[in-house]
Amino acid sequence: MDFLKSAVASAIAKGSSFPYSLGDRVDNGESIWTLHNATKRDDGSPCSVFTFDIAANKSRLPLAKNAARKLRTLRHPGVVKVLDTIETDANIYIITERVAPLSWPVKRRSLSEETAKWGLYTVASTLKFINDDASSVHGSVRVSSVFTSESGEWKLGGFDVLSSMKEDDAVIYTYGSLVPDAARYTPPEVNKGGWEVIKSNPLAAVDAYGLGILVFEVFNGSFMGADQVGKTTNVPPSMHQSYRRLCTANPKLRLSPGNFVEQGKRSGGFFETPLIRLTQDIESLGLKNDAEREEFINELDELSDDFPEEFFKMKVLPELLKSVEFGGGGPKVLGAIVKIGTKLTADEYSTKLTPVIVRLFANPDRAIRVCLLDNLPLMIDNLPQRVVNDKIFPQMTSGFTDIAPAVREQTVKAVLAVIGKLSDRTINGDLLKFLARTANDEQPGIRTNTTICLGKIAKNLGQSTRSKVLIAAFSRSLRDPFVHARNAGLLALGATMEYFTPEDAAGKILPAVCPALLDKEKLIRDQANKTVDMYLGHIRKEASKMPDTTLPPPGATENVNNAARIGTSNDTSWAGWAISSFTNKVTATKGEIQTTNGHKPAVVEPVRPASVPRPAKSTPEVPLVQPKEGLHPTAPSLGRSLSDRPVTAPREEEEADDVYDAWGAMDDDDDNAGEEQTGDNFLDATATPKDTLSPASTRPTTAAFDDGGEPDFAGWLAAQAKAKAKKPLPKGLSKSSSTREIPSRPASTSRTVSSSTTKPKPTAPPKKIDTKPKDEADDDDWGAWD
Structure with a gap:
């Protein structure tokens, strides 16, 4: 103590202030101490400061000094932890861990039964240590002597009269009655014979009586006087017997705190x-x-x-x-x-x-x-x-x-x-690439959950890739052999309809959903009908906003040739325009081929059906005139519509295109639906279709197919004859050298005029075309042109 006083005096001499910053005052009820929340100046850690004003409570100074000394020397997990004590001429300070009075939740009746039992177990165990191990008497067990730490644990304080029974001049004998409100909590034997009577009774008798009162206060909120001692109101039934023994009037029959803990810890006891x-x-x-x-x-x-x-x-x-x-x-x-x-x-x-x-x-x-x-x-x-x-x-x-x-x-x-x-970059980059892998997972449940996941995160996807990724993913799920994966795809399409344009709905989504209308599972058929109805309503709503026609008004000048080709406006039958167009094609052969300078060619062929080869000529063939560039637009590839042509993307959208590459096109082969694919081998929806075009369609051309003219059979036959010479027919199918086989061409290949056929080499003689009727077996080779 002398060392502490000298340290404080030294600190004050150096001009140092109090090492703790006092905060709000805490209501501590009836006590000789004033409690403040505080923080340590060095590190800002929270603490509590108990302050005793010597001038205002000089008669109780021995109680304050006893409390400071006992708290420093008595260490136990159930005792308030002391960080420091400071004594000056005016005050005594006890700095402890941050605590709050237990009387607050007790008065509010906010303690649950389990928490109350846990706290009483802690207090009883601490009293057992004080009585049995420290051979001391607390002497002031009540709600105002118990505090709760920051961890919610109950801590025992109020060591004002805590005394060792080994001391002849113990504070409790002399100053026990100076504790505030002592008469209400004093045992009956002390009220009759004074504090000296505790020497002739069991050491734990006084604290056992106080523990019994504490049990009543915790479960009832307050203790008014001796007439409430032993009453079991609101006390858990499992504690009744032990609780009554704590409060019995005969000190020799009281249950000590240690025995109270032991009874509670028995199998099925109230502390279990x-x-x-x-x-x-x-x-x-x-x-x-x-x-x-x-x-x-x-x-x-x-x-x-x-x-x-x-x-x-x-x-x-x-x-x-x-x-x-x-x-x-x-x-x-x-x-x-x-x-x-x-x-x-x-x-x-x-x-x-x-x-x-x-x-x-x-x-x-x-x-x-x-x-x-x-x-x-x-x-x-x-x-x-x-x-x-x-x-x-x-x-x-x-x-x-x-x-x-x-x-x-x-x-x-x-x-x-x-x-x-x-972030948006993470979602539209890495996340979509990984989901593309799980969408093709070998486990059907993972594929199904990926589809559900995409439907739920659709709103978070970037606008540039959202519709393409969702259409590709949901269309693939509709071809999944797992029924729940197909159902998830239909449900996801219904939930994300707002993110698709009417053009996508009509051109991509409905064609993918319609096969599900005849699915083998009724669950899928029913859901497909619902989805189709939703999208049809969406499409019809958009169609109602469109104009009736985009044709020019009747008074405007129209191209006569175009009108002749598409038929008359009076043709109302569904096949009328087709018949007119076919007639125009036949009658168009009656015209004359013009050269680039406007003069007629030297030879004019008579009118003949398109299926009949040209007759052989005695004079050298006149090379076909190269059509003027720009007269007719280049025929688009039949593999996709003009709206699906790839558009050169800006540099900042390259990453979005890479993400879509991982998902693949909507028309992936069904055979590959179950195979696991990575971002490197998925098909792009904007890439060339899988059907390989003929070499003629892939070469750059300067002229397009003209429905009103006659196909250039001569140049085409010459090229085919040259190819046939390099690739002989299988054994048994060879023909005479005078008859050349013309293979059929895929319907998707556009008929273009090769630049090589318009300018024959000057050293090579012109090819002669055999005009003899072809054999019956060769008819199939013309199927593409019928």
């Missing part, structure tokens, strides 16, 4: 609760084997939400974190951590849990990873966006390609939890 077992086992969690740890976690799961949150935050959570990260706690421990984490504030979460969660996502243990992914919805709100996008999601991506199906499936489900914390 999950919360009390948890507090006993939490300190040794890291030393438990797998079976003991499993039992501990099962008990932890039994705890209800009304248990003290502070205890789980301050005591249980740190031990669980150490166990799961270093002690092999496993997924059950992790689940308990996440459950406790829901009660943390944002600052507490970022400080205590976020760093551990980030490290656990890098853990190779699949059970831990699956548990993390399963609990992401409970954690995601407390994780910053930068942490999720830059640290957690990159660790998650390994789950998309994990060999364990459970990990892949849980990773796909976890996308819904993290999608709101991912």
Whole structure:
């Protein structure tokens, strides 16, 4: 004490202020101490300061000095932890851990039965230590002497008259009656014979009586006087017998605090609760084997939400974190951590849990990873966006390609939890590429969940790739052999209809959905009908806004040749225009071929059907005149419409195109639907169709097919004859040299005039065409032109 006084005097001499900053005053009820919340100036850590004003309570100064001395020397987990004591001429300060009076929740009746039992167990165990191990008497057990720490644990204070029975001049004998409101809590034998009577009675008798009053106060909110002692109102029935023995009038028959604890800990006793077992086992969690740890976690799961949150935050959570990260706690421990984490504030979460969660996502243990992914919805709100996008999601991506199906499936489900914390670049880049892999997973459940996931995150996808990716993905799911995958595709199309244009709905979606109308499963047929009805309504609504026609008004000048080719406006039958066009083609051969300079060619052929070859000429052939460039537009490829032609994308959209490449075109072969494909071998929806075009259609041309003229058979036959010479027919199918076989050409190939046929080589003589009628067997070779 002298050393402490000299230290304080030295600090004051150097001009140093009080090392603690006092905050708000805390209501401490009837006490000789004034309680303040405070913080330590050095590090800002929270604490509490009990202040005794010497001038105002000089008669009780011995009580204050006794309390300061006993708190410094008596150490126990159930006793208020003292950080420092300072005595000056004016005041005595006791600096402790941050505490709050128990009288607050007791008066509000806000304590649950489990919490009350847990607290009474702690106080009774502390009194057992004081009586049995320290051979001392507390002498002032009541609600005002009990405090709660930041962890929610009950701490015993009020050591004003705590005395060792080995001391002849113990403070309790002389100053016991100076404790505020002592008469209400004093045992009946002390009221009759004074404090000296405790020497002739069991040492624990006084504290046992005070513990009985504390039990009544905790369950009833207040204690008014001796007439309430022993009443069992609101006291749990399992405690009635032991509680009455604490409060009996005969001190020799009272149940000591130690015996009270023992009776409560018996099998089926009132202290056999999950919360009390948890507090006993939490300190040794890291030393438990797998079976003991499993039992501990099962008990932890039994705890209800009304248990003290502070205890789980301050005591249980740190031990669980150490166990799961270093002690092999496993997924059950992790689940308990996440459950406790829901009660943390944002600052507490970022400080205590976020760093551990980030490290656990890098853990190779699949059970831990699956548990993390399963609990992401409970954690995601407390994780910053930068942490999720830059640290957690990159660790998650390994789950998309994990060999364990459970990990892949849980990773796909976890996308819904993290999608709101991912950047647009991550969503439309890495995420879509990984989902393209799981959309072709070998497990049908994973393919189905990927389709569901895409339907739910559609609103988060970029506008440049959303419709293309969704159409490709959902169209593929409609061809899936797994019935639930097909159903998921139909449901997803119905849920995302707002993201598709009417053109996409009519040209891409409905053609993909219509085959499902005749699906073998009634579930699919019914859902397909619903989906078709939805999209038809969407299309019809858009069609109602379109004009009746885009043709020019009747008075406008029209091209006569074009009008002749498409028929008259009076033709109302559905085949009228086709018949007129065919007639125009026949009659068009009656015209004369003009050269580039306007003069007629030397030879004019008579009119003949298109299927009859040209007759042989005695004079050399006149080369066909090269059509003027630009007179007729180049015929588009029949593999797709003009609207589907690839458009040169700006540089910033190259990444979006790469993402779409991973999903493939909507018309992928069904044979490849179940094969696993990567981003390198998926087909692009804007790429060339799978049907390979003939060489003639792939070469650059300067003239397009003209419906009003006659095809250039001569040049085409010459090219075919040259090809036939290099590739002889199979044995038994060879023909005479005078007859050349003209193979059929695919209908999709546009008929263009090769530049090589318009300018024959000057050294080669012109080819002669055999005009003899062809054999019956050659008719099939002209099928493409019929």
